[in-house]
Every structure is written in C-alpha cells, then in structure tokens.
Amino acid sequence: NAGVMQNPRHLVRRRGQEARLRCSPMKGHSHVYWYRQLPEEGLKFMVYLQKENIIDESGMPKERFSAEFPKEGPSILRIQQVVRGDSAAYFCASSPPISSPNTEAFFGQGTRLTVV
C-alpha cells in the first residue's frame, strides 16, 4: 500500500512563472489537506478537499493560489505568478473523512519550491 505521493520533490521557478504541485493520496483515502512550511516554522493549513469539492479553504491566500482534487487523478496545488515569498515546503496529507471514527492523516514527503 503506497503512501502519500507528492511530486515533484523539488521545484525551481522564476518569478512570474506558475508552479503546479501534485499529490496522490493513499489508497482508500478520499480527503486531502495541503500545508505550507517555511524553514524552522510550523505547518500552516491551506486547504482541505475531497474529490470534486473544496471543504475548507480558509488558509489559502485570496490571490494566485488555487487547489483542486478531481474525480480522477491527483490533487493539484497551483500557484500562479510566483514570487520569492512563495518559496517554502508544501506538504500534502490524506485521510478518510475527518469525522470518521478511523481518521488518521498521513503526510507525503513534500515539494520544496524555490522561486529565483
């Protein structure tokens, strides 16, 4: 049973380009979370999705950031017109529904985005 898969592991983008980060959840998991982590800091919640539905996007910046989890394929975190301040590690976690009695969230290894 493969774990949460994130790719790419490292991504370098020039200012103004677009970054696309992908996350494939664990088999059997229907929900995905995205977190951002700056060096030496904690995990900041960005968005919580289930397939074809955004459940909570209260942590997403209002502009340039979007997320989706289509019926088929991985969840995508998209950052348009990247700026240096977007440089961070972005982690994805997957779980069954948060309200289910067997909720456990497992993380991927992250994508380290560097904006130059």
Next chain:
Amino acid sequence: GENVEQHPSTLSVQEGDSAVIKCTYSDSASNYFPWYKQELGKGPQLIIDIRSNVGEKKDQRIAVTLNKTAKHFSLHITETQPEDSAVYFCAANGQNFVFGPGTRLSVLP
C-alpha cells in the same frame, strides 16, 4: 475555529532521560489528537494518536495522555535516544487538522 498551542518550543534532554511535550486546544468538539515527528528534510510522520474516549495510550517508549476537561494533551517519551531528536508536532481535528507550532527536541549523548 480550533487553536492549538504547544510548549516548550525547544527541549534538550540527556540520553536516557524522559521528555514531555504539552499541547492545549480550544475547540471542545475536537475528538482526535495525533502527534507527528518530523526529521530534517522529511515529511511529518504519525507516531501516536489518541481519541477522546480514552485518557492514555502507550506504544513502547512513547505515550500520550488526554485531559478533555482541561483541553490539554501531552506526549511522553521515556529512555530517550539520539534518534528521537526531531521536531514534534501535536494536532487536533477541528474542521481540519490544526497543528501546534512544534517542539524541537534534542537528545544529547
């Protein structure tokens, strides 16, 4: 929404001693409290969790306790080893998983 606080932010212990990390949460509706260990350059790894219907859970050298009335829960690591050195995060399931700011544990040989 849920708010999770975590103390201390850094903790140094001698190898073989015990380490305790404490967290508090604000949302009384939260009922699941996991702990994660993050090593440098890696993703957080789930190490133990506790649900609101129990007060304590143990797995070898690590244990977690929960006090629902006071809204706090703690991670206990006994007989610490150098490989326990990492950043530890607590979390609570409000509307989503909300994390504490982390504790950097250093186990000194």
